Amino acid sequence: MSGLLAALWVRCGSAPRSVLTGDAGASMLSGVTTLSSSGRPTMVDVARQAHVSLKTVSRVVNEEPGVRPETEQRVRDAIAELGFRRNDGARQLRRGRTASIGLIVEDLANPFYSALAASCERVARLRRHLLITASAEGSAEREESLAGALLARRVDGLIVVPAAAEHSWLRTELSAGMPVVFVDRPATGVEADTVLADNEGGIRSAVEHLAAHGHRRIGFLGDDPAFWTAEQRRAGFVSAVEALGLPCADLVVMGPHDVDELLACMQAWGSDEDPVTALVAGNNRVTIALLRALRSVDCAIAIVGFDDFELADLLDPAITVVAQDPAKLGEAAANLLFARIDGDTSAPQQVVLPTQLIVRESGRAV
Amino acid sequence: MSGLLAALWVRCGSAPRSVLTGDAGASMLSGVTTLSSSGRPTMVDVARQAHVSLKTVSRVVNEEPGVRPETEQRVRDAIAELGFRRNDGARQLRRGRTASIGLIVEDLANPFYSALAASCERVARLRRHLLITASAEGSAEREESLAGALLARRVDGLIVVPAAAEHSWLRTELSAGMPVVFVDRPATGVEADTVLADNEGGIRSAVEHLAAHGHRRIGFLGDDPAFWTAEQRRAGFVSAVEALGLPCADLVVMGPHDVDELLACMQAWGSDEDPVTALVAGNNRVTIALLRALRSVDCAIAIVGFDDFELADLLDPAITVVAQDPAKLGEAAANLLFARIDGDTSAPQQVVLPTQLIVRESGRAV
């Protein structure tokens, strides 16, 4: 019978709502299962069913003390019978907090961002918050409109992997105290909490590893320098190489790489009188493109890649990499965000997380 | 000046709210920037600032026709000056739709689920909806509580990769017309829209591929049969092998596999008088465990794995796989969901998406 009644609430959807409060409130004890216009039972419906007031239902639902056990049971029965579920939207409107946070990444399908998202969600879940995720797909415009949508929903905080070159459109919210944390890359034009990986240190460890294995001419293949991280790593490479007194003139190539371009590089750098014997790849994408390119030629060269990837250890040779930890990045960002949500109003922080050199085989002398 | 005023709304947070409507409404033309108690400007604040009524602001914000351009401009100026942003929570309370959908997966960090999530989000974005993502981490209890949280927020629909063995707790919502789509595995105990991959067909294509290369004794390494997909693939293997008149007794091993166990299998199956010459791995995880195990021994055996993975083509030999398309699964699920949201009340559908055999090298005779 409970099931039957519970299933009733759709079919009564358009029934006129009977008002509980007000002058004509005498109908309170009617016991008729007439539901509100939204098609779902509300606290008012439960109250009518249980012959109590709206407030008493609210007390039971929110587990407030001071309800006689007998009354409480009546309310619980009514809740079960009607299939009532509290409308958190209405609750949040009243209370001013949505118990949700927003996350904007470049592409949720990318393992780096999904690992980041997963740990944000885990932290949010522990804090009884929900995570709303959106992909900006590298578009500044989409980033802004998604952020707008999230802010319009009054998320309690926002984590952003910035795509836009300019974030002054966030300034109003920021100075109004809206908690926002940037991850992986800093925002420009605003001052805000930021969580970054130690790109420079990571590249340095790669260069030092190669140098320790006797490599003296090391090339750098970076991604499009329009990416902030690509540029950071390029700069890190140059300074690391120079710090070791090694050459780097003409040994840095940036930009998207196809197989032909990579092979041309290998060709040029390898046929030198003092040939390049090792390469640092600026990120995952470059590393993999490089591996595909090298597969087609018989060219022994040492490699260290930035970003770890699944099966790096199963390749021949196993690839030595500088690993970031996207899960830790996400966790740090979420923790920082919740500290702000909890009221921390200290100056914006910049957190830099260390990278880890995972030594396999590909960095050795060849 | 706009910026200054805009930034004002935090600091005025606790100022008493002046009422626009009602008997004492003469203060409407005051022009003083006093904000509502929530600390953010509302339509009432904008109305006061622009010397119009609340409803006119609403008209402008929602781009309803019938507002004099001059009036509209005043309202827009006030909006910019105050940094007003519509509260979508309140809007949704009034309109009864949240313009958001929920997605529950096992683990957002898993590339399979993140690809699925990304395409759900993309479809949602095109439909101007937001996606709320949550990981149940394999726990039926967590799945139920997350679903409860999403339903309490009145998401317009729910996509679930089911973890629980029993979904009767969803029956009330389901029969009330709440749009719910299950992906990757069917729900039990309820009838609902479901999007699945063709596990059986995929396995069959793997077996036939191996048979075409002359393999007659083929082993199957599956995952824990508690996973619905693992069991489906096991059953698919048995029927495919039998359909070809090949043996399969004692050639199926299920369950989590560590390196030792896998090596023991290889040992047993390989030392037979009629040795196993090929293996089908039941999923990504098993395939990779198998590759790691095989790396430590010198054992030439043909392999076809279920699930494609990055770099499968760079291994030696390149791994032949049965590929599912998680993005297509997510897209199909989201499209089905939005059809329901749009009012499609036809009988629950079951969509089965084809898999694709990607032939590389590892399936050949060895």
Place this chain on the structure above:
DNA sequence: TTGTATGCGTTATCAA
């Protein structure tokens, strides 16, 4: 222990 009245910020209805 229980109930009444009001407001959260918006949209919708109806009137001017």
Place this chain on the structure above:
DNA sequence: TTGATAACGCATACAA
């Protein structure tokens, strides 16, 4: 073209 007023479903101060 514009405005007054009543919901939406809940929480909260205050009464009884």
